[in-house]
Amino acid sequence: MQDASPFSSLEHATSFARDLWFNKSWLDAFSIHMHIGDAISRGPNELISELCEFGTKYRKKFGFEFETTTDRGHSHKILEEIKARCENNLLVEMEIASREEFIFIERGLLKL
Secondary structure, eight states: OTTTOSOSSHHHHHHHHHHHIIIIIHHHHHTTSOOHHHHOOOSOHHHHHHHHHHHHHHHHHHSSOOOOOSOTTOHHHHHHHHHHHTTSOHHHHHHHHHHHHHHHHHHHHHTO
């Protein structure tokens, strides 16, 4: 994105980022994220343990870290989400994870 900037507008930057993300390099971005147990450190020990367990299961199944835009303060919701998404096949999960990651990208662009 740095090579393509400056952009004429937020819409231009978002459009460029969307094309780059969905058509070129989104899988590379997954490698920079923390394991879910490291990202969520507050909550009952059982909950944290279960999040770590499913985070490991997810990473082993799909090859990348679990992505969610659910607020970290809602760890019970995140646990429900990761349990459900562990049942997906790879193609379905890659689509969901790429959309989740792009939401983070859009949020970052809005802060510029």
